[in-house]
Amino acid sequence: MSLSIDHLCVAYGARQILHGVTLPALPAGSLVALVGPNGAGKSTLLRALAGLERMQGTLRLDGQDVTRLGFAERARRLAYMPQQLPPGLALGVLESIVAALRVGGSDDLLSHAFEALRQLGIEGLAERSLDSLSGGQRQLVALAQLLARNPQVLLLDEPTSALDLHYQLRVMGAVRERVVAHRLLAVAVLHDINLAASQADCLVVLREGRVVACGAPADVLKPAMLAEVYGVEARVEQCSQGRLQVLVDRALA
Amino acid sequence: MTALAQDGAALAAWHYRRLLWRRGLLVAGLALLLLVTVLGDLASGASGMSLGRLLQGIFEPTTLSATERVIIWNVRLPYALMAVLVGAALSLAGAEMQAILDNPLASPFTLGVSSSAALGASLAIAYPLGVAWLAPSAQVTVMAFAFACLSVVLLQMMSRLRGAGLQSLVLFGIALVFSCNALVSLLQLLATEDVLQQLVFWTLGSLARADWHKLGLLALVLAVLLPFSLRAAPAMTLLRMGEDRARSFGVDTRRLRLASLLRISLLSATAVAFVGTIGFVGLVGPHIARLLVGEDQRFLFPASALVGALMLSLSSLASKLLLPGVIVPVGIVTALVGVPVFVVLVFRRGRSL
Numbered sequence: 001m002s003l004s005i006d007h008l009c010v011a012y013g014a015r016q017i018l019h020g021v022t023l024p025a026l027p028a029g030s031l032v033a034l035v036g037p038n039g040a041g042k043s044t045l046l047r048a049l050a051g052l053e054r055m056q057g058t059l060r061l062d063g064q065d066v067t068r069l070g071f072a073e074r075a076r077r078l079a080y081m082p083q084q085l086p087p088g089l090a091l092g093v094l095e096s097i098v099a100a101l102r103v104g105g106s107d108d109l110l111s112h113a114f115e116a117l118r119q120l121g122i123e124g125l126a127e128r129s130l131d132s133l134s135g136g137q138r139q140l141v142a143l144a145q146l147l148a149r150n151p152q153v154l155l156l157d158e159p160t161s162a163l164d165l166h167y168q169l170r171v172m173g174a175v176r177e178r179v180v181a182h183r184l185l186a187v188a189v190l191h192d193i194n195l196a197a198s199q200a201d202c203l204v205v206l207r208e209g210r211v212v213a214c215g216a217p218a219d220v221l222k223p224a225m226l227a228e229v230y231g232v233e234a235r236v237e238q239c240s241q242g243r244l245q246v247l248v249d250r251a252l253a
Numbered sequence: 254m255t256a257l258a259q260d261g262a263a264l265a266a267w268h269y270r271r272l273l274w275r276r277g278l279l280v281a282g283l284a285l286l287l288l289v290t291v292l293g294d295l296a297s298g299a300s301g302m303s304l305g306r307l308l309q310g311i312f313e314p315t316t317l318s319a320t321e322r323v324i325i326w327n328v329r330l331p332y333a334l335m336a337v338l339v340g341a342a343l344s345l346a347g348a349e350m351q352a353i354l355d356n357p358l359a360s361p362f363t364l365g366v367s368s369s370a371a372l373g374a375s376l377a378i379a380y381p382l383g384v385a386w387l388a389p390s391a392q393v394t395v396m397a398f399a400f401a402c403l404s405v406v407l408l409q410m411m412s413r414l415r416g417a418g419l420q421s422l423v424l425f426g427i428a429l430v431f432s433c434n435a436l437v438s439l440l441q442l443l444a445t446e447d448v449l450q451q452l453v454f455w456t457l458g459s460l461a462r463a464d465w466h467k468l469g470l471l472a473l474v475l476a477v478l479l480p481f482s483l484r485a486a487p488a489m490t491l492l493r494m495g496e497d498r499a500r501s502f503g504v505d506t507r508r509l510r511l512a513s514l515l516r517i518s519l520l521s522a523t524a525v526a527f528v529g530t531i532g533f534v535g536l537v538g539p540h541i542a543r544l545l546v547g548e549d550q551r552f553l554f555p556a557s558a559l560v561g562a563l564m565l566s567l568s569s570l571a572s573k574l575l576l577p578g579v580i581v582p583v584g585i586v587t588a589l590v591g592v593p594v595f596v597v598l599v600f601r602r603g604r605s606l
Contacts, residue, residue: 047497050497050501051500052501071505072503074503075500075503076503079501079502080498080501081501082497082498085494085498086355086493086494086495088357089493089494089548090544091490091494091547091548091549092269092272092547094265094268094269095269095547095549096494099491099494100491100498102487102490103487103488103491103499103502103504104502104503110265110266110269114261114265114266115262118261118262123261123265126265126268127265127268127272142498145498145502149502
């Protein structure tokens, strides 16, 4: 299973957001991070993959044209997670996942929902109210809503924004684990370049709606690229555990 | 390990089913409470006819005098039932509005649907259409209905403008309320004494306009629309978790909104067209229901309808008891009772579950 993106364009009226994004086939079992400065079109690309934006170009999953799939079928195979669950919802954790499954019309909702919670190790929260959870716990519940539907592709829009360090790693760790165990493809917009470098198999760097670089973190993260895309003077160093670290020294004028 | 996991799953399933049961029971309890209130409402009135006599009269009409028959069939029953149906319609419309506009302040009253209906009705009263085949009172209802629908369409168009956020929609609703009220005042200023009285009475919102035709029509609208509301409820619950989330889970939110909008216009416009402006039931009803049964719209919609019916039934009862010998228009009562409740809700966003 792989996802291939060819000449993908998105425009809001006359304003072109994505200028023909083309990527090599993204294979199952990998975590792809979309990175780049604000306004680069990362979220728009993700939304286009999810079918939430009108787009041109081709999008193939296993060679099959995704845009030709029906609304419900596409949603079943490519699952999208928006930034945060809205606050103030009077719903229980398990209830919210069952509610999300019910629309898809699958059977045995309850056991699917519970299994998703168990996979993420948060089955203890099942009876809690969404409102009583921390931001990180809520994000794990949102992820459980996705996993319960057994999708092939996970599309995650800034899954770790506004989370503390513990939950940043827990959420990304849970995604990684699912990706490897179930041979899924995860595409995530990540703001934190160091988190992206340590978690992703492949980085896609976007700027002004175009792909600037694409490849393994070690190949992509170079001082020249960081200067060009982010406008910063930075060093890329390997820490004692072998992971890459981007150390930013100053903003370039 | 697997046995433990299965135990956990079974326990969670048990908790979940208990939650559903509790919510179902709460809805049933509301229905029971409504029945009691309606009986109380039926039993009170200026004529002092007792509940026993009234029930006897309903089931054995031959034992009644002519006056008693008029009191039962033309006054008490239509008033009491109208309160139930209008309350249910407004509150259900409010619940759907709050869901599709993602706005806790949305209701037919706060976003100007009631005011628009009042403007339409006032226009029809002050300047009759001159359509021979439609009775003047029906013309008022039709105009109120048309204006109410128009306002909902305007609201929907506003909410879909790019960059129109939560606040701007509420502000637009408030602007609608003010402009319609200003135009109604203008009509009142220009009206003759005779017309003026009708205009003022219409804007007050009163159950005194109840009759069996209107009751039948409103009951029909509710009976037809409620099943559609319930069918849309699972998708609506998902919509409450965010527009993008719902869409990415395969919900066609455009179609969902459009269908819901149609229901909202029919429900609120029919209710307002028949009894005039009745405030706060459509706003507060869904909030009270949400505190009771939570956000699952499969329970929230029926619970909202029941709470709305209960509120208006109680208001109807209060409207007879407030001033001895005078039936205060029920719109005044709901506003007086609703405002404090509304303020409390705004300042103390309750948590439930």
